Amino acid sequence: MRLLHSFIPSLLLSSAYVVSAASSWSFEDATLTVQSKGAGVGAGAKEKLSPSTPLSKPVALGSTDSLKMLLTTTNGKKARQPHQAFLTLTDPTTGLEESFVLSVKESGRGKVDLTQKDLPIQFLTSSKPIVASIVIGSFGSSTPYKSKVFDLSVTRDPNVPLAIPAKPIRYAVEPEIHHIFRTDPRSPPKIITLVFAAVVFGALPALFGVWATLGANVNHLSKALSNAPVSHALFFGSILAMEGIFFMYYTSWNLFQTLPAAAVVASVAFLSGSRALSEVQERRLAGLR
């Protein structure tokens, strides 16, 4: 009856086997030793494994430790040699499995040695303890055995770097790429711009004010207009028109619209200017300047 009880978890695990008179595979006298490299024989922690209940505490396997498991495989309480005797390690997160073959003699005595070198790299980097289970099965009608026996927590020396191979290419969705644009050119705050623009505009009345205090005036405007009305009007008008052409060029005109207009205005300025400036010279010679 005790035997039957001890099998219940394994039976559940291997999905409801018919508990019949047929014999079942199991193991007995299982010991687990983890030995550090420098320590003497028998110094390591020794645990007894039971086929029905897994060890409550995970077994730690350091980078220099070696794990040794000894057991006797049994078929219906008698020591027998099975065809399949594996220690299967399973990563609980990824489901990755790796099996280690137990070398079982005809007497049923089996053993397996394990160090970190034997483990795939995924087990060394796993954050959760690795589930270790024993699988015993053979041909014929005997019920095979598979049950978790202990948890293996791999402790690594953090100072020793681990050579993790590059991930192989797998066709899958690739990370999105969004082009990072260069930042747009920025302007200083508008208030600063406006203050300085106001200062620049303020220079104009200041200039005219200084000129006015120095005695600048336009008192001879009527005199000049009466002496040479056409040439003065055209000359001053052409200077204003030239500035207007510059304004149009700045806002909308292209060079081919600007150049003919500038040529016309410039020739008007040249012709009328010589007359107007002669009039100015007459005034200077008359001592009116």
Place this chain on the structure above:
Amino acid sequence: MRWLSSFLLLVLLGVAQALSSSGRKLLVVLEEAAEKERFGGFFGDLEARGFHLTFESPKSTSLSLLKHGERAYDHLLLLPAKSKGLGPALTANQLLEFMKKEGNILLTLSGDHATPTAVQSLLLELDIHLPSDRTSLVVDHFNYDGESAKDKHDVLLVPYPKASRPDVKNYFSGEGVIAVPRAVGQTLGNESPLLAPILRAPSTAYSYNPKDEADIVEDPFAVGEQLNLVSTLQAHNSARLTILGSAEMLQDAWFEAMASLNGKAVKTANRDFVAKVSEWAFKETGVLRVGKMVHYLNEGTGKKSNSSAALPQNNPKIYRIKNDVSFQVPISEYSHTHWTPFTPPPSDSVQLEFSMLSPFHRLPLSPLSQTANSTLYGVSFKTPDQHGIFNFRINYRRPFLTNVEVKEQVTVRHFAHDEWPRSWQISGAWVWIAGIWVTVAGWVGFVAIWLYSSPAVGAAKKTQ
């Protein structure tokens, strides 16, 4: 009249039948004609799906996969032969040449016969490994058929495979158990992304050689889920090679056999599973087609339209940097008889790359609309601020789907001289603009005073 109506009926029947997307000529290589009857159900199913089956023996002199440099058949089904080799017409090189011409191969192995060397070297070339002793088979003491393999445990009963990854479509799902009698397990190399397993062995299975005298398995070829019972390779040209570990799966005897798994009576679902595998192998499922790509300038409303064309021109050859561009492409998937709208699994997406040497944008395409046989995918983005020759590129490769790689080249030019913002739109330039106009006004004022000023009253003689 009667012949006409019957002819019409035939034509209609032909339309209603399933057709592979890549041809219907199927060559079955079979050593003994007597074996044909064992596979009668499978061949009948294939014929019902519209394939024209040609049977040849590997020893036949007329057998040739290629004719005038092109493939003579669209698909090839290789059934295991007793002889060691497959003959001069089916060397590894010939089979690869057949795949290079986009021929699909369904290769079956069997634990009963030694695997031919041609097959072994073909698979080795593709990084698929078979047990080196060539007679090994897969056993499992946990999931075997209690009826037919009570002692030998070499008839595995396995459930339908789950999707190998959450972002991969499962074309082989179903209900029930699949019988895999006397299978040759394969292991797949880790490096190649072209390889994909369909059906893995259960975790307690292992491969062993029955001729081995040892009472205990000491150095198994592979164990557990690293053993594949059905595995696939899809080449870069989308030619498919499917390796079926057990040819017996195709036999009538296992189509709907009564089996017992751990004491429970079950019925095998081989007929359905084998149909799904052969549908995939012969390109009746998992085939993608890309329609015409359309891209256009998407300036939206509110932008000044200085061009006469109000509607954006489709597929222009040139764009400017920082243009808003829309891209659309229809994608269809072939399903048994016709093209259907393609939808990737939820965690997967078709991606568009806008690339010059390397991608500047890699954006997921989202479905915009669906027609009866395609889904229209689209995305809008801004061209990068780098001028040059760019490509709109879709490179969609996934396990079990044919490869899609399409691209279209466009030029991306820099801003033209009149496309920059005007100086008054830049607030930082206002101070300088003010300076210019103050200078202009000062000049005009100076000219007026110089021309019309009377002498200053007092000490100063001149204003300048």
